[in-house]
Amino acid sequence: MTFTPRTPRVVAARRLQRRKDRDQTGRFLAEGPQAVREALSAGAVVELFATAAAFQRYADLTTQTPAASVVTEEAMAVLAETVQPQGLVAVCEQLDVPLSDALAKRPRLVAVVAEVRDPGNAGTILRTADAAGASAVIFAGDAVDPYNGKCVRASAGSLFHVEVIRSPLAVVDDLRTSGLQVLATTGSGADDLDSLLDDGALGAPTAWLFGSEAHGLPESLLEAADRRVRVPIYGGAESLNLAAAAAVCLYASARAQRQ
Template identity: 50%
Template sequence: MTLDFESAFTERTPRIVNAAKLHRAAARKKAGRFLIEGENAVDAAVSTGAATDIFVTEHAAEKFSDILTAAGYMDVYVHPITDKAARHLADTVTTTGLFALCKPVLWSVGKILAGKPRLVSVPVETAEPGNAGTLIRTSDAMGADGVIFAGDTVDPLGSKVARASAGSLFHVPVARDNNIKDVLGQLRAAGLQILATAADGEVDLADAELAQPTAWLFGNEAHGLGELAQEADVRVRIPLRGRAESLNLATAASICLYESAKALEA
């Protein structure tokens, strides 16, 4: 693909100005688009048909030529940009120079559950974009049928979340619903048992009944699930054999989802 970098978009080009605004949730909602950066995320967006436009610097065009070729086959518009425009679009200190404008990819909770899922990850009030993206990536890797962000959570379509998901945002169904109690009701109506991680849980993970459709509740990074843990059918503890007092959110989720996936395959 040949691009004319002599007439590349600058940081003052209206299309770049508008794209940069998409780092704000309100702007994403108004535009019906979101912005992502990086090789894995852009590659996944192109291959799944979510990307509508690509912005790329001259150096990135050489480095990621295979993605641009695929974009051509998918009728994705590719726009050359200057390095300064790339820094304007980026939310990182060192930018890759590769960005994509995407259509919204969030599902509704009902649509995810209509597929009769066997394993669902339910991050509750997740505040850190990096953790949200990692949870999406982990859920995808463990074969979960969906990720449902419940409560007052970070926006799954934020660029930091998309980057941390390493493309998994476009591979596994992801939903967001502010009403936690409604989410729990829909999970039960769909026939899923609801398990919650808790340091004082009544059942060890090794003894939990995981060979049935399961939704895992994962709490907020700072204060966990709090009283919401009591809403679960079973509170599960992960035994710690070393001197660490606890596990971080992403690590606990990885262990629980791995054990569930293994039990469901048995």
């Protein structure tokens, strides 16, 4: 049987493009072979939809789940959110964990996206945190839904590698209690990244706080952090964008912790 846009299971899956339905069901959509591969490895896939061509092309993925269904190109067009879909969309269980559970494992590197509402930036930070060896990414306060389709795609599968936590904005005390120094990123920071590297401060277990590109970190987090840190600018650029600044900071910590 080939599913169409009107097939009830396709209709139900399509609703997961809306945050309200994701929150109600605890499920989300992962699109494309890379995301589906990582979702399958994580045991998160509930159902898999594939066009006839994709079913054959990605047989290594479609044969891994008994809940794989063939859909028409029209059905795939309504399930996918990209302009040129690759023919695979999985319904997945959300993976976020409680903050207390993640911190009980005594992580050495954590990224906090505080009220970051741009899904592309948030997903890229998630991907970068994974690459730098961070074990958890915290979406704090009124941040974007980590299971937003664009955020999932920007994470390039890393959503399934690190622990994802959704928490209130007031997260600093919990981070510090778990043994993490808390570093807040800001263009007007009293400390710069180079000086922290030089004096060995980044070798300690660290949680980095990243705020929105438009507004920066909320004042409450800047005041609560152990240090306010700026990334030095050596050329004429006014600043780095959020995802680039996060990459510089996370990799500086990763390098220091490995020395």
